Amino acid sequence: MRDAGEESAPLSRIQRMNRERILDAALDAFSERGFSGATLDRIAEIAGLSKPNLLYYFASKEAIHAALLTELLETWLAPLAQLDPEGHPRAELLAYVSRKLRMSRDMPRESRLFASEIFQGAPRLGDTLAGPLKRMVDDKAAVIARWQAEGRLTPDLDPHHLVMSVWALTQHYADFEVQARAVLGPERDPWAEAEGFLAAFYGRVLAR
Amino acid sequence: MRDAGEESAPLSRIQRMNRERILDAALDAFSERGFSGATLDRIAEIAGLSKPNLLYYFASKEAIHAALLTELLETWLAPLAQLDPEGHPRAELLAYVSRKLRMSRDMPRESRLFASEIFQGAPRLGDTLAGPLKRMVDDKAAVIARWQAEGRLTPDLDPHHLVMSVWALTQHYADFEVQARAVLGPERDPWAEAEGFLAAFYGRVLAR
DNA sequence: ACAAATCTTGACCGGATGGTCAGGGGGAAG
DNA sequence: CTTCCCCCTGACCATCCGGTCAAGATTTGT
Numbered sequence: 001m002r003d004a005g006e007e008s009a010p011l012s013r014i015q016r017m018n019r020e021r022i023l024d025a026a027l028d029a030f031s032e033r034g035f036s037g038a039t040l041d042r043i044a045e046i047a048g049l050s051k052p053n054l055l056y057y058f059a060s061k062e063a064i065h066a067a068l069l070t071e072l073l074e075t076w077l078a079p080l081a082q083l084d085p086e087g088h089p090r091a092e093l094l095a096y097v098s099r100k101l102r103m104s105r106d107m108p109r110e111s112r113l114f115a116s117e118i119f120q121g122a123p124r125l126g127d128t129l130a131g132p133l134k135r136m137v138d139d140k141a142a143v144i145a146r147w148q149a150e151g152r153l154t155p156d157l158d159p160h161h162l163v164m165s166v167w168a169l170t171q172h173y174a175d176f177e178v179q180a181r182a183v184l185g186p187e188r189d190p191w192a193e194a195e196g197f198l199a200a201f202y203g204r205v206l207a208r
Numbered sequence: 209m210r211d212a213g214e215e216s217a218p219l220s221r222i223q224r225m226n227r228e229r230i231l232d233a234a235l236d237a238f239s240e241r242g243f244s245g246a247t248l249d250r251i252a253e254i255a256g257l258s259k260p261n262l263l264y265y266f267a268s269k270e271a272i273h274a275a276l277l278t279e280l281l282e283t284w285l286a287p288l289a290q291l292d293p294e295g296h297p298r299a300e301l302l303a304y305v306s307r308k309l310r311m312s313r314d315m316p317r318e319s320r321l322f323a324s325e326i327f328q329g330a331p332r333l334g335d336t337l338a339g340p341l342k343r344m345v346d347d348k349a350a351v352i353a354r355w356q357a358e359g360r361l362t363p364d365l366d367p368h369h370l371v372m373s374v375w376a377l378t379q380h381y382a383d384f385e386v387q388a389r390a391v392l393g394p395e396r397d398p399w400a401e402a403e404g405f406l407a408a409f410y411g412r413v414l415a416r
Numbered sequence: 417a418c419a420a421a422t423c424t425t426g427a428c429c430g431g432a433t434g435g436t437c438a439g440g441g442g443g444a445a446g
Numbered sequence: 447c448t449t450c451c452c453c454c455t456g457a458c459c460a461t462c463c464g465g466t467c468a469a470g471a472t473t474t475g476t
Binding site for chain 2: 037172179
């Protein structure tokens, strides 16, 4: 039961490896089937470990889930954090869209895990959403508002909603990939087209 | 076992009422917890019926889920179906956004149910997505493409992606409502602001 | 009012699932 | 090489959950 929270001992080589395998397998399972739909047996199978062995590294199924979410949040905030207050408004925002889209494309499992959690009322992320996440968005929204006040960006779009629109559009390609593929047909590749579309889309939105 | 598919007998008053109560309760449960997370006991409790009684009206948990999805699809396609090829391009598209947003606002449970299904690879909707849904979108995309060819709409936005952007943005407010509330803070109402924001947003996107 | 059909339920079942435990293996320090 | 501790596992358990069933309650048609 050496799980959770503050590690005191510095994790052996074998511990690091197995924790990694477990978390990766769990990400597969949770993102595909949701928390309830994922079973410890399935996670163990994907990880190539025995079920009791999972529970040697993590106290419970919930603990695995919690570990994934905690790890995820740092990653998820990164693209927005990089928005540079001193940069060129339009270029900065377009670069942000591009980063966020790339992240959704490269980490669809993480995207779905995050979404699933929000769907269920974010029981485990509630505080983090209202805390660090809100602070980060407030911070960047203030930057955007300043750009607007300086006349360097259209003033008629609320900054908070503008940021959320980026989340919505980029996550959509990850979370609803099946739908996008169905609608576009087997010949077209959603991801390949998404970048160009979003660039043109936000190009128009952000035009002076 | 009088469930599923084509009804032959015309459903008694009490049958209609109980089926309705069950489906409504199931919508609550499925949209909150996903398919695996929702239990028959919980659905029965919400519906105010006994579990065996549920299974008198529906053959199985899956049958309830399937009934919900089937019913949902017609509703979900309606706003797009109303897009009028003979109307004014910009006005038609803005009206579509407005209708879709209103539907997400008034039917968040349905929105989440739909999203959950897509998340899991749409095992039950796969064919419908590639069939009726794709046809509908292709149809409307052709209308938009015609508008673009006629010079009545900016030509540099792919019609299919444009439609999907509406889905992404409107569903976001429903599916991620918890997140939106957290980010905006307790004082602000996401839904109240969404309409104005999306109007301004698409106003710019669709400007000539 | 009576019988037939419909509706409802408590009790129960088998399998899946999260979690436990006592003990066996294997690597690292000496 | 040995020892000790970390690592691992088969077997097992309690609970939950979807689903069944036989019998009782209610409604409906006449």
